Amino acid sequence: MSPVNETQNRISYPNLLLKTLSLFILLNMLFAWIQPLPALGKLSVYNNLIPGRIRLPYSDVPQRSYNLSLYNLEAMFASHEVSAVPHNNEFRVMLIGDSSTWGFLLEPNETLAAYINSRNLILPDGRVVKAYNLGYPVMSLVKDLLILSYAMEYQPDMIIWLFTLESFPYDKQLFAPLLQNNAVKVRALDSSYDLDIDPYDSALNDQGFLDRTIIGERRVLADIVRLQLYGIMWAATGIDQFIPANYTERQVDLSSELSFHNLQPPQLNRNDLAIDALQAGVSMSGEIPILFINEPIFISWGVNSDIRYNFYYPRWVYDDYRELLASIAQEYGWSYHDYWDSVPAEEFTNTAIHLTPAGSAQLADLISRDIQGLISGLP
Amino acid sequence: MTLQHILYFTVFTIVISRLSHGLFRHYLLLTGSLFAVFWLQPASSIRNLDFWLPVVSIGMVVIIWILTQPKNPDRKHKLRLEILIISGVVTFIGATRYFGNLCCLTATRPPPIIQIIIVLTILGCFGLLLQHFSQIQKSLLWLAGILIIVIFILLKYDIYALHLSQFLRNWMGQDPSLATTSDLPWLGYSYLAFRLLHTIRDAQGKKLPDYSLGEFTTYALFFPALTAGPIDRSERFIRDYRSPSQETNRNTWIGLQRVLVGLLKKFVLADSLALFALNSQNANQVGAPIWMWIVLYTYSLRLYLDFSGYTDIALGLGAIVGINLPENFNAPYFRTNLTAFWNSWHITLANWFRAYLFNPLTRFLRGGNFKLPVWPIVLVGQITTMTLIGLWHGITWNFFIWGLWHALGLFVHNRWTEWRRRRIINIEIHPWKQKYISFFSWLITFHYVTLGWVWFALPGTDISGRVFSTLFGLGS
Numbered sequence: 001m002s003p004v005n006e007t008q009n010r011i012s013y014p015n016l017l018l019k020t021l022s023l024f025i026l027l028n029m030l031f032a033w034i035q036p037l038p039a040l041g042k043l044s045v046y047n048n049l050i051p052g053r054i055r056l057p058y059s060d061v062p063q064r065s066y067n068l069s070l071y072n073l074e075a076m077f078a079s080h081e082v083s084a085v086p087h088n089n090e091f092r093v094m095l096i097g098d099s100s101t102w103g104f105l106l107e108p109n110e111t112l113a114a115y116i117n118s119r120n121l122i123l124p125d126g127r128v129v130k131a132y133n134l135g136y137p138v139m140s141l142v143k144d145l146l147i148l149s150y151a152m153e154y155q156p157d158m159i160i161w162l163f164t165l166e167s168f169p170y171d172k173q174l175f176a177p178l179l180q181n182n183a184v185k186v187r188a189l190d191s192s193y194d195l196d197i198d199p200y201d202s203a204l205n206d207q208g209f210l211d212r213t214i215i216g217e218r219r220v221l222a223d224i225v226r227l228q229l230y231g232i233m234w235a236a237t238g239i240d241q242f243i244p245a246n247y248t249e250r251q252v253d254l255s256s257e258l259s260f261h262n263l264q265p266p267q268l269n270r271n272d273l274a275i276d277a278l279q280a281g282v283s284m285s286g287e288i289p290i291l292f293i294n295e296p297i298f299i300s301w302g303v304n305s306d307i308r309y310n311f312y313y314p315r316w317v318y319d320d321y322r323e324l325l326a327s328i329a330q331e332y333g334w335s336y337h338d339y340w341d342s343v344p345a346e347e348f349t350n351t352a353i354h355l356t357p358a359g360s361a362q363l364a365d366l367i368s369r370d371i372q373g374l375i376s377g378l379p
Numbered sequence: 380m381t382l383q384h385i386l387y388f389t390v391f392t393i394v395i396s397r398l399s400h401g402l403f404r405h406y407l408l409l410t411g412s413l414f415a416v417f418w419l420q421p422a423s424s425i426r427n428l429d430f431w432l433p434v435v436s437i438g439m440v441v442i443i444w445i446l447t448q449p450k451n452p453d454r455k456h457k458l459r460l461e462i463l464i465i466s467g468v469v470t471f472i473g474a475t476r477y478f479g480n481l482c483c484l485t486a487t488r489p490p491p492i493i494q495i496i497i498v499l500t501i502l503g504c505f506g507l508l509l510q511h512f513s514q515i516q517k518s519l520l521w522l523a524g525i526l527i528i529v530i531f532i533l534l535k536y537d538i539y540a541l542h543l544s545q546f547l548r549n550w551m552g553q554d555p556s557l558a559t560t561s562d563l564p565w566l567g568y569s570y571l572a573f574r575l576l577h578t579i580r581d582a583q584g585k586k587l588p589d590y591s592l593g594e595f596t597t598y599a600l601f602f603p604a605l606t607a608g609p610i611d612r613s614e615r616f617i618r619d620y621r622s623p624s625q626e627t628n629r630n631t632w633i634g635l636q637r638v639l640v641g642l643l644k645k646f647v648l649a650d651s652l653a654l655f656a657l658n659s660q661n662a663n664q665v666g667a668p669i670w671m672w673i674v675l676y677t678y679s680l681r682l683y684l685d686f687s688g689y690t691d692i693a694l695g696l697g698a699i700v701g702i703n704l705p706e707n708f709n710a711p712y713f714r715t716n717l718t719a720f721w722n723s724w725h726i727t728l729a730n731w732f733r734a735y736l737f738n739p740l741t742r743f744l745r746g747g748n749f750k751l752p753v754w755p756i757v758l759v760g761q762i763t764t765m766t767l768i769g770l771w772h773g774i775t776w777n778f779f780i781w782g783l784w785h786a787l788g789l790f791v792h793n794r795w796t797e798w799r800r801r802r803i804i805n806i807e808i809h810p811w812k813q814k815y816i817s818f819f820s821w822l823i824t825f826h827y828v829t830l831g832w833v834w835f836a837l838p839g840t841d842i843s844g845r846v847f848s849t850l851f852g853l854g855s
Binding site: 013016063064225226229230232233235236237239 | 628631632651652654655660661664665666667670671673674677
């Protein structure tokens with residue numbers, strides 16, 4: 001009998017199985033105890049082997065867009081160009097907002113940030129304005145705040161926070177899976193800035209010990225790996241979004257519905273909106289200038305357009321919102337610009353906030369002017 | 380096969396290896412394989428087709444067995460039992476239609492039981508009729524072989540597949556305008572066809588051993604090898620099947636290791652590489668040569684890991700029940716010439732074509748009144764064999780060109796080897812020089828094979844042309 005056969009014959013299969021199982025359980029427990037996902041998320045091929053993405057990862061059709069939605073914020077930021085080593089002469093402007101800022105139905109070079117960069121804004125000290133697209137296609141100010149909390153780690157020189165009324169209602173704040181799957185971080189924000197959200201909201205996914213094991217976190221781990229793999233196609237093609245040739249255009253004929261979320265006319269109150277999230281953003285940014293922008297909306301001319309501006313907003317609530325926000329900005333001394341009607345109706349695509357490339361360029365011109373105004377006032 | 384299928388099959392094979400011996404094992408393997416044909420069959424948009432396609436597979440197996448095996452009164456009792464099991468499984472799966480929430484093992488609801496009974500009765504009568512006319516079995520064997528190839532062409536040629544789909548939709552009272560070429564996802568037909576054709580040819584050559592209907596059905600529809608091979612030979616399979624290795628623990632361990640390796644290759648590595656491997660979508664999007672090379676290399680690796688992963692799983696499952704299915708791969712990408720590559724890539728398919736096409740064809744061309752020199756015989760043999768291997772994957776220009784690509788490669792290698800053999804037979808080559816030559820031989824072989832995948836991976840010659848242009852920096 002050969003030595004190999006002798007060795008094989010000496011193997012005790014139940015023992016082997018027991019050892020394998022024990023090792024597997026031990027590894028899982030160790031994983032749950034150490035919780036290495038944030039550290040693992042930071043390990044990235046982006047900005048190392050391949051260029052960083054120019055917007056945060058998000059997609060419903062990963063195989064067509066070479067992109068995917070995941071909930072590990074460390075991995076999301078590690079894949080973004082904002083994580084690359086900054087240039088010395090860079091003035092880092094970070095754009096935070098919803099799908100409009102992210103650039104839904106827009107190529108990477110047609111987003112707001114891309115157009116701002118194409119304007120080649122230069123500070124008196126020679127630094128070049130570099131806008132980073134940190135928009136994420138979810139309408140929630142707490143989501144924006146969460147993104148901002150991460151953005152602060154990447155040495156911003158200026159923050160531009162774009163929003164629309166749909167991001168303000170309290171019932172929208174914890175609606176996004178990104179928030180629901182980052183419950184610990186959301187609670188940390190709440191405790192730091194005393195947000196008006198329920199930290200024990202049932203929407204927030206609390207992880208038990210088993211959920212933190214390798215088995216429990218298998219989806220997150222797989223997503224991190226897939227994000228790296230899709231990076232190769234991103235680098236090879238420059239595609240990070242599947243843009244269909246045809247899509248349903250934004251609604252022109254509207255319903256006669258007057259309510260907005262659970263709010264009824266005649267008046268919108270300050271307490272109805274998550275203004276506290278904006279205040280938290282100002283506190284979080286500290287000395288770094290922050291510019292709030294009410295983003296453009298589509299103003300319809302169709303049926304019931306005398307009652308509503310568009311699919312999202314009855315006129316009464318949107319008018320009140322604009323008035324309220326302007327007065328709050330004035331009260332707190334915030335830099336705030338209201339560009340609600342500054343893009344013509346034909347420059348909106350599939351929703352009342354998504355812009356065409358031309359619309360995006362027009363908004364970029366306005367914001368570039370604001371950036372110049374702000375930086376001229378900097379010390 | 381999905382992970383769920385593999386898990387259940389693993390448990391089933393372990394149960395068989397532990398609990399059953401002799402006849403009981405035989406019936407369990409037969410029943411398991413029959414259930415698997417229905418379970419693995421993908422859904423079709425044509426009503427009940429995912430039930431009828433497995434029934435036709437089973438029917439073809441039974442008919443080929445009747446045509447290839449002589450009447451043997453000694454196995455009459457066993458035959459009755461096996462027919463009972465086969466028809467019982469089909470009827471049972473059909474009856475799951477009435478099981479309420481427990482329905483169904485098939486992808487969609489099976490047809491009404493009365494239809495199944497009628498079809499089984501017709502098949503039974505047909506079988507009896509075939510046995511009765513045993514004097515014309517030789518002609519019937521030819522006819523069966525041609526029918527198998529005709530069905531193959533119908534399925535693999537898009538235009539015919541579309542017509543067939545329209546016909547079936549009409550027959551089932553569905554809208555024929557909705558027909559597509561993907562309406563006929565006949566599980567494992569390519570592999571089944573090869574097993575049946577080999578059986579027919581061996582029966583014609585009187586080389587078939589004696590085996591029962593149950594044994595033959597298990598061979599033809601053996602569940603681990605149903606979806607992706609390997610293409611075993613019946614006499615080899617039956618030998619293992621009748622006297623499986625008795626080292627149950629060792630078999631289980633070796634089999635499980637092989638299944639695990641297969642899972643890793645297929646579901647971890649190949650599926651990950653698939654995210655950036657060459658396909659018809661990214662072939663049009665990648666612009667830089669370096670990235671095109673990367674997606675092409677990835678495709679090359681992914682294809683090997685995917686296919687050999689499935690083979691590992693099949694071999695592992697077979698090993699657990701003591702059946703050693705033949706190897707299909709032997710480090711093909713490390714080969715230093717194309718002939719060696721084809722001796723280690725999809726080995727059972729290459730062997731099948733070698734045994735049933737290339738060898739008979741070249742024998743035919745060498746003999747008779749042709750008096751041809753060697754090179755045209757080799758060229759004709761290689762072109763016929765390799766283009767047919769290409770067309771086996773699908774009847775398209777791209778698969779044809781892929782076959783031709785390899786045929787020409789093999790021919791050139793054959794002539795080169797012959798040329799070198801005559802000229803440098805006594806020249807001693809220094810070991811380091813030999814290593815150098817081996818490395819370049821490998822480099823050329825690997826790239827020839829990899830560039831060949833451009834034809835294989837893509838649906839049309841125009842898109843393949845675009846990829847070649849990009850690879851060599853000729854694109855606009």
